[in-house]
Amino acid sequence: MHPPKFEAALEAALLHLLPGGMSIKTAKLAVGFSGGGDSTALLYGLRTYAPFIHVFIVNHNLRRGAGLEAKAAQSRARKWGFQVDILTWQTGPITSGMQAKARRARYGLIGAAMRARGLDHLLTGHTADDQAETCLMRYERGSDWRGAAGMAPLVYAPVWPQLAGVSLLRPLLGQSREDLRRYNQDCGLMWAEDPSNENRDFARIRARDYLQTRPGLRQIFLDTAEVLHIGRRQENADILKWIIRRAEVSPQGYAHVKALPPRRALFHLIRAISGQGTMIDAAALQRLRRYMGALDFKAATLGGVQIIRENDDYLFVRDPAMAKGRRGGRAPIGAEVLAAGRHIWDGRYEIHNKSMTDVSVQPAWGYIDTALNKFPQMKSVPKPARPSLPLVMSAANDMMCLGPHLSAEVDVKPLYKARLTRSLTDESL
DSSP: OOHHHHHHHHHHHHHHHSOTTOOTTTSOEEEEOOSSHHHHHHHHHTGGGGGGEEEEEEEOOOSTTHHHHHHHHHHHHHHTTOEEEEEEOOOOOOOSOHHHHHHHHHHHHHHHHHHHHTOOEEEOOOOHHHHHHHHHHHHHTTOOHHHHTOOOSEEEOSSTTTTTTOEEEOTTTTSOHHHHHHHHHHTTOOOOOOGGGGOTTSHHHHHHHHHHTOHHHHHHHHHHHHHHHHHHHHHHHHHHHHHHHHEEEETTTEEEESSOOOHHHHHHHHHHHHOOOSOOOHHHHHHHHHHHTSTTOOEEEETTEEEEEETTEEEEEEOHHHHHOOTTSOOOOOOEEEOSEEEEETTTEEEEEOSSSOEEEEESTTSHHHHHHHOGGGGGSOGGGSTTSEEEEOTTSOEEEESSBOOSSEEEEEOHHHHHHHHHHGGGO
């Protein structure tokens, strides 16, 4: 594909993914730039819009020369007119799961930087080849049909809570890796090859090798992913309709659900109320749903959420044991000291400390009676939801707020509803 055609296709794909009425100039975009061939094509292809796009380069600090590579990538991006920040991961030696840990760290650094700058959409250079490799790896792990649909072109915060508040856009999923290298060559661009692309210890590199000799299989994966993605979008739209009709999600950290949820609705409700990003075992989820439908059901916990029967309804709250601790088990959520700036707490709230001094946050457990006397409006919160409410304390140990709050010193913004709705709507566009 010649450069003008590629750039027109990139712009069209990006505009298709942005919410209605939003332009590239108004979308508050960022690009994750590695300096590799894929992200080089992505960034250079958008150079016309450089004043409106912020670039983040992550130095994973995992090998010698990583800092120099990051600075070289920064120099190229600045030459094309972009604002660029290098974010450095400070870590010790990693003995296992390096790629997964590096991915979470990368998105954690970028997500925090984007929230600090008020940026909403992160562009990545994932290609059709990445899509086929992802599908193959998920098949090998025994994924269900939703996993076999591969990566979505648009998805809200796929790494939680690192990307809370950020939608991930993949405008190059329709392009091959070869297309991008050809574009780079035609434009006279230099790019860096990651040495890890030669490491056969990584599952993705083994999948890449396998598919390179089987182009027909690659295309089958891509065709199948496209069809299944349509089904996944429709399922998400149906789940969202059910939740809008039957669930009331409170900013105070709980949800009233007026009927037994479908299994996928139950999954999304648990994820949102718990604030957690880990997967939920499908068999455990199915057992929970059957139990919830039983006449003798009173309460159960799964995935960091407690579900309580209330007549014919269900109350979903953050598992109080997460705030109190469990004897012989998990330690409670501890107090955290927050410097000035924005912070994600327990995956459930964004806390913006606007004061000039540190504040601390901890679950309300142990302070509930005193806190309710100071903040009597919170007495409307169901008792099971109270222990896990965020209690913000000043440096002088004075109670500043309990639960959601807006003031000149601190804002406490709930993330439940946005996660629940946007994780279902973004991918359905």
